[in-house]
Amino acid sequence: MKSRSPLVNRIAIVVCAVVLTSIVSMTTTLAVSKSIEGNATAINLAGALRMGAFRLLSHVASPGVSNNGGNNIRNLASQYELSLKDNNITRAIPLTEDHPLATQYRYITAYWQQTLRPALQNHAQGEPISLDMLAATEHYAGSVNQLVSMLEQRTEARIDLLHLIQIISMVFSILIIIALFVDLRDRVLKPLRKLVNIATAVGEQDFSRKANLKGSDELAQLGSAFDQMSSELALTYYELEERVRNKTEELEKSHSALQLLHAASRNLFANHDLCSGAVPMLQELEQLLGIGPIRLYLHDKESTEPVQVVTTSSTERPFYCRDHHCHACLVTPEVYDELPTEEHDGRRLLLPIRTPGNLLGTLEVWYPADKGLSDTARRLLETLSDQLATAIFLERQITEEQQLTLAEERTVIARELHDSLAQSLSYLKMQVARLRRLNIDGEQKNAHEAILDELSTGLNSAYRQLRELLATFRLKLDTPDLVTALRKTIEEFSGRLGKPVKLEFNLPPQTLSPNEEIHTLQIVREGLANAVKHADATEIFVEVVFESPQVKVKIRDNGKGLPEGGQPLNHYGLIIIQDRARTLGGQVAVQNHDQGGVEVGLTFVPKSRHLIPTETSGT
Incomplete structure (x- = not known):
């Protein structure tokens, strides 16, 4: 009892x-x-x-x-x-x-x-x-x-x-x-x-007063209960204030982040440049949410592993960087060492960049392990991943549409060239052949022969270039990207040379626009055609590499080299190469190699604003 x-x-x-x-x-x-x-x-x-x-x-x-x-x-x-x-x-x-x-x-x-x-x-x-x-x-x-x-x-x-x-x-x-x-x-x-005073003070949100009653009677127990209740209420009140403060800060961060995402969304869809449009936005988002670094990886059919296309923090200039005046993602080693990573007490969140039925890439977000990642921040990052997926999907769709439109236009041009200019050249060649059969005697015979030879050479060169154009147009129509078109071109000229043509290719996927790919491919074909037809070469080497921020193309053979004049008589291929190089905004150099043969070198900075990942595809 x-x-x-x-x-x-x-x-x-x-x-x-x-x-x-x-x-x-x-x-x-x-x-x-x-x-x-x-x-x-x-x-x-x-x-x-x-x-x-x-x-x-x-x-x-x-x-x-x-x-x-x-x-x-x-x-x-x-x-x-x-x-x-x-x-x-x-x-x-x-x-x-x-x-x-x-x-x-x-x-x-x-x-x-x-x-x-x-x-x-x-x-x-x-x-x-x-x-x-x-x-x-x-x-x-x-x-x-x-x-x-x-x-x-x-x-x-x-x-x-x-x-x-x-x-x-x-x-x-x-x-x-x-x-x-x-x-x-x-x-x-x-x-x-x-x-009563404690109760009044608690009603006024003053939790500092304590009863401090001694003894074991009911009032002492009630005083202890009041003191404990006051302490718990104070703790709960402060916790609620802290939660309200945190929620307010989180809502302010969310509001700022949403404004940032809205502005970034317009930038992404306006300038079609993921690097310049995403990096500043991601860095501001890192400051708002206390996270970072953030890296974006995309899937490419020419690479077995996801390739990195964007990073917010790097101690060295990324391989894919095309603007060496930009330092947006470059940080000092001391700053980089303080960032949360596996070695620095950090946790990683991976968010898929996807559209319905298509996984485009992965967004990698590092955050401090001791602070964690709030639900609001996670939802914002998910929204960001959806925006990036939409931007990347639309950019790829625009690129594919541009390629398809360009391919259709070039198909029409090829058909028109074949139906008009090719037939006209064939007709002129036939007329030159008829003139050669005429017996022209007298002092003008040699002059007529020289004129006919010059006409024949010009017509043959124009006809050959027309065939190269037609072949290029048809080749591009059936191939989805530059590396595949280059490989088919290498196979074609390897058959014409009788020996395999070597190819070194480390150009990152989607580095060039469709127009830049066409000009690059035609310059390579023109260089291969010259080497096969005029150089009497036994070995030909093609190199297409990316040395940030430049694309460098080299076609080198071990043939007889250029004459002392620098260009063969009645040969317009090098002039066409130089015109295409100027179109690309680059420079081309055609010169004899020290070890023999000719080297055609093309250097230009891509003007396209597309995704350029860090890793390269195999040759």
Whole structure:
């Protein structure tokens, strides 16, 4: 069974003390009053015994009493003895034999029976009272008087005891009441006042006040509960304030990030440049969300692994960088070492860059392991990945449409060239052949032959270039990218040379626009055609490489080289190569190689604004 609480125990103790004091006071008062009950009657009767003794003495000394006085004295003595042994007197005498009052009463009774009564009964009626009898009577009266005094003293002592008991009870009651008030003040009123103040302060969002109540009673426990509640409320309030502050900051960050994403979305779709459009936006997003670095990987059919196209932090200029005046992604090694990575207590989040049914790439986001990544930041990054997917998909779609449109246009041009210019050239060649069959004699024969030779050479060169153009157009129509077209071109000229033509290709995918790919392919074909037809070469080497920010193309053979004039007579291929190089905004150099043969070198910076990944495809 559960014991009562300390406060209830104290109240019960106080109540019990008051009740017990009252009971003790009433009991002792009742007992004392009971003990002195009849003492007044006993005192009156005892006082009457003195006068009765002198009456008997006067009676026996009185001469006017009849002869029957002996009987009268006996009767009076018997009546007097009855008064001496009256119950009112005996009840006032203690039952304890050794009590002074009982001893005095026994002495008086014995003195009456043994001395005074016999003397009175034996005294002759009417005779003068002897001195001895008078002395005996006075002695008896003095003993009775002493008994009365003792009864009075005993009664007064009992009354004093009753007064003392009343005073003690009153003092004890007052002390209990004072203790009760002090206890109520110290352990009830003050704690309650503290608790009310704490409750008021909590209502005013002041959690600093504490009750600090000592003890184990209910109010102390309630004070401890209030203190704990106040501490927990303060912690909860501060946690809620912190959460509200964090949520506010997160919402502000989200708002800023959404504005940033909106602006970045317009930039991505406006300038069609993922690097210049995404890197500044990603860096601002890193500062807002406290994350980074961020890297973007895209999937390419010419690479077995995803290739990196964008990074926000790099200690060295990326391989795919085409603008060497830009330092957007370059940071110092000290800054890079502080970024969260696997080596620097970081965690990685991978988000797919996808469109329905097509995985385009992956967005890699690093963030501090101790801070984590909030749900809001994750949703923002997911939104960013969706925007990047849309931008990349649209850019690729635009590129494919441009390639398809260009291919269709070149197909139309090829058909028109074949149906018009090719037939016209064929007709002119036939006319030159007819002129050769004419017999022209005289001094103009040599001049006519020279003119015919020049016409034949020009027509053959124009016809060959037309065939190269037609072949290039048809080749590009059937191939999706530059590397595939180059490989087919290498296979074609390897067959024409009779030996394999070597190819080194490390141009990143989608480096060039469709127009730049066409010009690059035609320059390579023109260089191969010259090497196969004019150089008498046994080995030909083609190199197409990317040395950021330039694309370098080399066609080198081990043939007889260029004549001293620098260009063969009646040969317009090098002029066409130079025109195409100027179209690309680059430079071309045609010169003899130190080890023999000719080297055609083309250098230009791509002007297209497309995705350029870091890794290259195989040759």
